[in-house]
Amino acid sequence: MSFTPIIDAQGFAAFPAPAKLNLFLHITGRRADGYHLLESIFQLIDAHDTIWLRVRQDGQVIHHNPIENVPAESDLTVRAARLLQGHTQQQLGVDIRVEKRLPMGGGMGGGSSDAATVLLALNRLWSLNLSRQALMTLGLQLGADVPFFIFGRNALVEGIGEIMTPIETPVAHFVVLHPPVHVPTPAIFGDPELTRDTPSLKVALLEGRADQVELKNDLEPVAVRKFPQIAECIQWLSQYAPAKMTGSGSCVFAQFIADGAEKNASQNRANAVISCLPKEMTGFVSSTLSQHQLLDFASD
Template identity: 50%
Template structure:
């Protein structure tokens, strides 16, 4: 792609997701740990002198007005008052709607990369504040480190995590995040935990995803993926699904499990991948502190 520069937009998994309450405005209060992965989309950007924000390819089911990458670029342009524009193209690898943060990560990478390409030099917190207006998961990618998150996911603290590999299964079903969070059977009263407790127990059975039972009941393919992966080790759902993952410290064992993984489960095609946990976002240095 002539004149374009390419930037990674990494996926994430939620090592656990506890719903501990609900605000008066309907937003859920949660606790989670975000782990960044070396599995990513690629964002291609080419600076324009004429100020136009232009998406160079159509994305099925996503209009330019809805596209988080386009919205991120427009938001940054409006905030910074720059006269520059950009051409945007995206290579999607992260499954859409899978709970791996693909769309949010794409938007964060646009904000980080344009901060550099447009020579804006905005501080990280400014980009985080802009990102939050695009979606609750955008800030963690701009934060750029594995993070303990509270509030609605916007209160972030860096956490150190051990090296690990993650086996991911994503059944090709579309899970509605809105429907899952509004389900009557969803428990919203998990007792809050602490970073210290998480550090002690890691991914123990005390930590779980409160959305998992609701999604498993509504989407049998998700339940089937959890059951299959749990043969080998503790499996969890990421975010609001549909992706299911397991943390494995030994790469050879992870590769062996991946090789056995079915391409279809409960009559539904399954996306499969193996990813390594990251310590920092590849574009971490693109924002000043």
């Protein structure tokens, strides 16, 4: 079913920018140019930012509520709009507002998802009709995770993030905790103690044998050593279910898979956990998405 945006009194249309979780993240090698090779399942979840867009006739791209201390010109939503505008020689412009809910620097892909939503939504609003692959190629210029959100399906991701294979994931709910730290990704990938030779599990995963292999986040040991608050959240959440970090951090999560015999069991379990959250911790409950809400805004 095609997504229909809400339009407010000022004429802005609302588009979701969903988060992702890395159900695991293994570093399988390193290229000669220094880029790390990874293997991961990227899971879309219903926690999201909202991108409000209004087409302009004068060609300007204007961000109406830029993040404090971040120049509008540097914001990924503005960069995405201008990249698409330049690529297509588009004469129309856009007004942008960002309703930010996803933790910044949390490893959930918030900024990348915001950029992807701008590309997808403007593809429709500007009547560009670019293909998904064309948008993914543009998105890669903005960040390694942007193409995944344009791809729009849960995926086994390989290479440096550019190889995606659609994969079915179980319906589940997640408890997500956000430690009060901002993890610098380069510091994690550059740590000499980072594991960089985890064997590939692709065959087992594509054959549906994920329950027979160990799925972990190779970045987690480095991150928890540098940021004890991450370790504290993992330790607390592990009382209730296996917990791990997503991306390069700082957010951590536990998965509660839906039981077909009781439709709401996974949500009830997740809600019960979050109700016990200590006052000094921040977290929320989210559920799986089978695909990006704007999937049909680009053609395959």
